[in-house]
Amino acid sequence: MTVLSLPETLDLKASGPLKAAFLERRGDAVEVDAGNVRRLGGLCLQVLLAAKTAWAADGKSFSIRAPSEAFVETTRLFGAEGALLSADIHGVQS
Amino acid sequence: MDELEAIKVTFFQECEELLADLEGGLLAMQDGNDDGDTVNAVFRAVHSIKGGAGAFGLEPLVRFAHVFETLLDAVRSNEVPATPDLVVTLLRASDVLADHVSSARGLGVVDEAVSAAMAAELKACTDPNAAPAPAAVVEAPVFEAAPVAAAPAEALIGADDALDDDDLGFDFQPMTITIDEQAADVAAAAGNVWTVSIRPKSDLYRKANETALLLRELARLGPIEATLDASAIPPLDMLDAEAAYATWTVRLETEEDETAIREVFEFVDGDCDLEITRGEGLSADAALAALLAGETPAAIAAPEPVVIAEAPAPVVVESAPEPVAVAPVVEAAPAPVATPVAAPAPVAAAPAAAAKTQQIDVPGPGQSVIRVDPERIDRLIDLVGELVINQAMLAQRVGEYGIAPSSNLAMGLDELEQLTREIQDSVMAIRAQPVKSVFQRMPRLVREVASMTGKQARLVMDGENTEVDKTVIERLSDPITHMLRNAIDHGLESPEERKAAGKNPEGVVKLAALHRSGRIVIEVSDDGKGINRERVHSIAIKKGLISPELQLTDEEIDNLIFLPGFSTADKISDVSGRGVGMDVVKRSVQALGGRISITSRPGQGSTFTLSLPLTLAVLDGMVVDVAGETLVVPLAAIVESLRPKPEEVRPLGPVGSVLAVRDSFVPLIDVGLTLGYREASPPPTEGVVLLVEGEDGSRAALVADAIHGQRQVVIKSLEQNYQQVDGVAAATILGDGRVALILDVDAVISLRRREPPRPVEPTLIAAE
Numbered sequence: 001m002t003v004l005s006l007p008e009t010l011d012l013k014a015s016g017p018l019k020a021a022f023l024e025r026r027g028d029a030v031e032v033d034a035g036n037v038r039r040l041g042g043l044c045l046q047v048l049l050a051a052k053t054a055w056a057a058d059g060k061s062f063s064i065r066a067p068s069e070a071f072v073e074t075t076r077l078f079g080a081e082g083a084l085l086s087a088d089i090h091g092v093q094s
Numbered sequence: 095m096d097e098l099e100a101i102k103v104t105f106f107q108e109c110e111e112l113l114a115d116l117e118g119g120l121l122a123m124q125d126g127n128d129d130g131d132t133v134n135a136v137f138r139a140v141h142s143i144k145g146g147a148g149a150f151g152l153e154p155l156v157r158f159a160h161v162f163e164t165l166l167d168a169v170r171s172n173e174v175p176a177t178p179d180l181v182v183t184l185l186r187a188s189d190v191l192a193d194h195v196s197s198a199r200g201l202g203v204v205d206e207a208v209s210a211a212m213a214a215e216l217k218a219c220t221d222p223n224a225a226p227a228p229a230a231v232v233e234a235p236v237f238e239a240a241p242v243a244a245a246p247a248e249a250l251i252g253a254d255d256a257l258d259d260d261d262l263g264f265d266f267q268p269m270t271i272t273i274d275e276q277a278a279d280v281a282a283a284a285g286n287v288w289t290v291s292i293r294p295k296s297d298l299y300r301k302a303n304e305t306a307l308l309l310r311e312l313a314r315l316g317p318i319e320a321t322l323d324a325s326a327i328p329p330l331d332m333l334d335a336e337a338a339y340a341t342w343t344v345r346l347e348t349e350e351d352e353t354a355i356r357e358v359f360e361f362v363d364g365d366c367d368l369e370i371t372r373g374e375g376l377s378a379d380a381a382l383a384a385l386l387a388g389e390t391p392a393a394i395a396a397p398e399p400v401v402i403a404e405a406p407a408p409v410v411v412e413s414a415p416e417p418v419a420v421a422p423v424v425e426a427a428p429a430p431v432a433t434p435v436a437a438p439a440p441v442a443a444a445p446a447a448a449a450k451t452q453q454i455d456v457p458g459p460g461q462s463v464i465r466v467d468p469e470r471i472d473r474l475i476d477l478v479g480e481l482v483i484n485q486a487m488l489a490q491r492v493g494e495y496g497i498a499p500s501s502n503l504a505m506g507l508d509e510l511e512q513l514t515r516e517i518q519d520s521v522m523a524i525r526a527q528p529v530k531s532v533f534q535r536m537p538r539l540v541r542e543v544a545s546m547t548g549k550q551a552r553l554v555m556d557g558e559n560t561e562v563d564k565t566v567i568e569r570l571s572d573p574i575t576h577m578l579r580n581a582i583d584h585g586l587e588s589p590e591e592r593k594a595a596g597k598n599p600e601g602v603v604k605l606a607a608l609h610r611s612g613r614i615v616i617e618v619s620d621d622g623k624g625i626n627r628e629r630v631h632s633i634a635i636k637k638g639l640i641s642p643e644l645q646l647t648d649e650e651i652d653n654l655i656f657l658p659g660f661s662t663a664d665k666i667s668d669v670s671g672r673g674v675g676m677d678v679v680k681r682s683v684q685a686l687g688g689r690i691s692i693t694s695r696p697g698q699g700s701t702f703t704l705s706l707p708l709t710l711a712v713l714d715g716m717v718v719d720v721a722g723e724t725l726v727v728p729l730a731a732i733v734e735s736l737r738p739k740p741e742e743v744r745p746l747g748p749v750g751s752v753l754a755v756r757d758s759f760v761p762l763i764d765v766g767l768t769l770g771y772r773e774a775s776p777p778p779t780e781g782v783v784l785l786v787e788g789e790d791g792s793r794a795a796l797v798a799d800a801i802h803g804q805r806q807v808v809i810k811s812l813e814q815n816y817q818q819v820d821g822v823a824a825a826t827i828l829g830d831g832r833v834a835l836i837l838d839v840d841a842v843i844s845l846r847r848r849e850p851p852r853p854v855e856p857t858l859i860a861a862e
Binding site: 019043049054057077078 | 302
């Protein structure tokens with residue numbers, strides 16, 4: 001189990017590194033710490049969705065830990081709540 | 095017809111179907127089937143009528159439907175129990191609703207007093223304290239268990255429920271509508287619903303713009319609901335972190351206009367494909383898809399495909415964390431490396447188009463239907479009729495040249511005949527309709543007649559799906575109406591009499607349709623007292639219809655009621671018994687090439703049997719020669735054909751003779767003599783005998799001179815082009831261009847009965 005802490009801002013600049021960070025952890029169960037996120041953009045959302053799909057395909061656990069209110073709210077705004085924050089949310093703060 | 099009118103016509107057609115569904119559902123409830131699905135279907139029918147009526151500003155209809163619907167909603171949520179009494183009330187309400195629909199259509203006027211009383215009754219049933227249940231309407235159920243085909247419409251209409259809180263507040267604003275907006279306007283009663291389809295391009299992100307901000311801006315205009323389509327996102331390792339893949343469809347409810355919505359996207363102009371449509375678009379569809387467990391093609395294509403989230407709009411605006419709420423922060427370093435990848439969004443586009451189509455043409459639940467102008471079908475049928483004639487002519491010409499049956503030409507002709515026949519069958523099938531459309535009007539009739547006559551009657555219907563040509567269907571309504579009225583008014587006893595006779599006070603009237611030997615048979619039966627033969631006989635004598643000394647069989651007495659001017663009712667009632675009763679039925683049935691008969695058992699009821707051809711367009715017939723004339727005998731009536739041996743023909747009476755066929759004797763009828771082609775019959779042994787069976791099962795042997803063969807003929811009405819001729823059903827045009835008469839077998843059999851041996855008054859026989 002590895003932990004991936006998301007930065008405060010998940011924008012255009014963050015999407016490439018985020019993808020790399022996930023690829024690095026491929027094959028291991030991952031816990032994504034979304035507690036610090038203050039901004040989530042469309043590109044990073046895509047990376048997160050693709051990662052979750054990849055982890056599901058690998059049969060490895062992918063969970064989002066303690067998402068910040070902003071993270072949850074934006075995910076909801078995107079209509080991605082069900083896809084991203086389903087079952088394995090741990091300790092939603094909102 | 096302008097667009098609005100055309101849509102209106104469609105609306106009324108749908109109303110017909112919805113009213114039928116409504117009644118069907120209520121009748122099912124009456125039979126004790128009050129499961130959730132039935133109640134839901136009943137609710138939806140009224141709800142859909144209301145929704146459509148709202149769009150056209152049919153206010154009285156909307157008002158009544160609203161009250162009706164409120165009660166049904168209470169029934170649906172088990173707040174009001176569906177007692178048998180309530181169902182009866184609901185049935186009556188459905189009649190009033192039907193009146194409102196007719197009135198809105200310009201057919202007839204609604205009795206305002208009746209409507210108001212009904213509305214008051216419905217309100218009282220809903221809740222004596224008059225508290226409608228808006229919450230239940232809003233949240234629950236529009237999507238649940240709705241058949242996929244009907245769902246978009248349901249979803250559209252669902253929106254207007256927000257208004258339902260208050261009857262009096264239902265204030266309709268008439269609007270001009272266009273085809274594209276029709277469905278949207280249904281929802282518009284509750285505010286404007288828009289569907290915004292957003293397909294960001296990679297450039298949008300590269301220029302440091304953000305979809306999240308666009309969504310947030312949209313949410314400022316009103317509540318939004320974004321549906322994400324993630325199906326285009328590639329696997330993680332193939333993913334370009336800076337390319338746009340995901341697309342969104344947003345359902346937006348706002349009072350603002352399209353310009354305001356477009357302004358949101360002002361800064362991303364060109365970097366984002368945008369489609370703004372009025373009304374529910376994909377989002378409703380997708381919402382449905384997601385609710386129905388995501389079994390859409392999109393769902394199969396992507397593991398986490400279409401997901402919906404409610405954006406809590408007010409929260410977004412007021413309490414979003416600061417950094418998010420501010421305008422786009424322009425970041426310094428745009429990534430130059432990114433390969434522009436056009437975000438493919440075929441999935442989003444296709445359902446959107448589909449949704450649009452469905453908005454306009456909403457087929458009935460579970461079936462797809464094409465509405466075609468009947469004239470086009472009639473024209474097609476006419477043409478196929480000509481084709482059949484032409485094909486017959488061709489075959490005849492070829493025959494005249496003495497071409498061998500095994501030759502290519504003859505075989506080709508056979509194939510042509512096969513094809514022609516198949517085309518004809520297919521074309522006729524287009525026009526065939528289930529008798530349901532006629533039957534479904536009858537429950538109401540029975541209710542009304544029963545209440546007018548103070549009788550208790552239950553209608554049992556059977557074979558509603560029996561198909562028959564549209565031309566026949568149209569003319570079935572009157573005879574059936576009349577027979578049903580007659581059955582309740584004259585057939586059934588009053589509840590007291592029934593009790594005294596040890597019967598259930600509620601009488602049963604049965605209406606059944608079935609196919610029998612190429613004809614459609616309609617039976618109307620009751621379990622009443624049966625025909626009072628003594629009384630019928632004495633009335634017929636009193637009215638001078640028959641002579642007193644005449645001895646009649648039971649069957650003949652029963653048939654007296656078909657005599658013109660015969661009416662057994664002592665008093666003329668509102669319902670039937672105006673003295674124009676059954677003889678009119680008989681004539682209209684005969685005009686259709688049909689027959690009507692009655693059987694009755696005292697104390698047990700009567701059965702009227704009506705037999706009609708399935709189509710009035712074509713007929714399979716045997717072409718025969720009689721006294722130099724060519725006649726066609728309907729094949730359906732022919733049992734067998736034979737050449738009689740002298741020992742099989744026995745004289746009977748002064749002029750008659752019978753034919754021994756196996757163990758029975760059947761009367762020999764010379765067609766030429768009966769129709770007046772000749773004065774004296776040649777010996778039957780010189781001709782050919784067609785053993786025929788009448789509708790009542792009686793057999794006769796028709797004598798013809800020669801048989802030409804079997805052929806399909808196109809029926810040309812004699813009544814329309816000339817006048818009715820006894821013993822002749824219609825005419826046709828043969829392959830050689832000559833006109834041939836089609837024999838009415840039953841009429842020929844009964845014509846023979848009027849021959850000398852039995853001294854019967856002419857009036858009776860003419861009417862028999």
